[in-house]
Amino acid sequence: MPPQTQTQRRRRTGNNDNTNEARRRRQSRHKHESDDSEASEEDQDGDVDMEKAGDGTDDQLVRKLVRYALACEYARISIKRDGIRDKVLGSNTRSFKRVFEGAQAQLQQVFGMEMVELPVKEKRTLKEKQRANARKAASQSTASSRQYILVSTLPPGYKSQSIIAPSRIPSTSEEAAYVGFYTMVISLIVLNGGELSDTKLRRYLTRLNASQNLPMDKTDNVLQKIVRQGYVDKVVEKSDGDEDAVTWCIGSRGRVEVPPESIAAVITEVWGELPDDFHTKLQRSLGIQELQQGLDESAIPEE
Incomplete structure (x- = not known):
């Protein structure tokens, strides 16, 4: 190919590149101008838009926290x-x-x-x-x-068993038995001064026939479950040579979900015929300042 022809082709190619570059620059400039125009329009009433955006974000986070809870x-x-x-x-x-x-x-x-x-x-x-x-x-x-x-x-009047029934998962009977079990264990610990030895707890559970009356699992597995969920604490004191001393205490969840008033309601329900000084002794044992004799079942822990 003659040198002149090659030179002309390079010139045309260079001109095309310059034209394309100029076109890209014009498009970029128009885009920036358009973005600046939109930004200025948003700034005119930016306070309202920012509040709406913030409220939307907070609403989503609130719903997310409710679901998480x-x-x-x-x-x-x-x-x-x-x-x-x-x-x-x-x-x-x-x-x-x-x-x-x-x-x-x-x-x-x-x-x-x-x-x-x-x-x-x-x-x-x-x-x-x-x-x-x-x-x-x-x-x-x-x-x-x-x-x-x-x-x-909920108000006390709406905390009856007909309104707040046990969960249907895994089943109503198993959930009711589980709530009754950890409530009874907590009551026994409280009535024994806040601490209960493992030997004494096992003796109580034997009298209650817990191994036959618990439909969901073995007694030891259920005890491990209520420890894991925070209803009771299992304290193990290591000792040299001798067996470890095991003590059962009230857990943080147990203190909130099963307060003394609920324990009083359970004891009153299962006691049967109440002696005259029953409420006075129960009040002293639980450390309750005022214990009404007509405890309704609304004080029974939620199921």
Whole structure:
């Protein structure tokens, strides 16, 4: 090919490249101008739009927290504050208080429940108490469990068994038996001064024929379950040479779900014919300041 022809072809190619580059620059400039125009239009009433966007995000987070709380309660798992941040808030950690209050309002208005913080787990063994005292001396902040559970906010008149029935999963009879079992264990521990040895608990369970009357599982497995769910605590004191000392105490969930009033209602129900000084003795045993003789079944723990 002659050199002149090659030169002309290179010139045409160069001109085409310059034309395409100029076209791209014009399109990019028009796009930026269009974006700037849209941004300026949004800025004219930006306050309203930002509030709407914020409300929409908060509403979604509130609904997400409500679902998370209900799912945790269904499995009898505590609602942990770290879990709320990781599984609900994500990058919106600064919205915790606002979202939490919104979820509380939804739970109260729609479901008749609210999230209540669990008490801090008590230190039982000597080593645990020493560590707790050391941390308390190093930090002046108030101790917090950072865990919650759902409790009913319904009026007493709506807490009857006909309204709040046992769950149908796995079955109504198994759920009722499970609630009755951990309520009875908690009552026995409370009436024994807040602590109960393993030997004494086994003796009580034998008298109750727990191995035959529990339809869901073996007694040891059910005891492990109520420990795992926080109804009771199993404290094991290690000893050199001898057998480990096992003591049963009330767990953080048990203290919230089964208060002294509920224990009094259960004892009154199963006692039968009540002696004259029954309520006085029961009041003294449970540490209740005022115990009405006409305890209704609304005080019985929710099923």
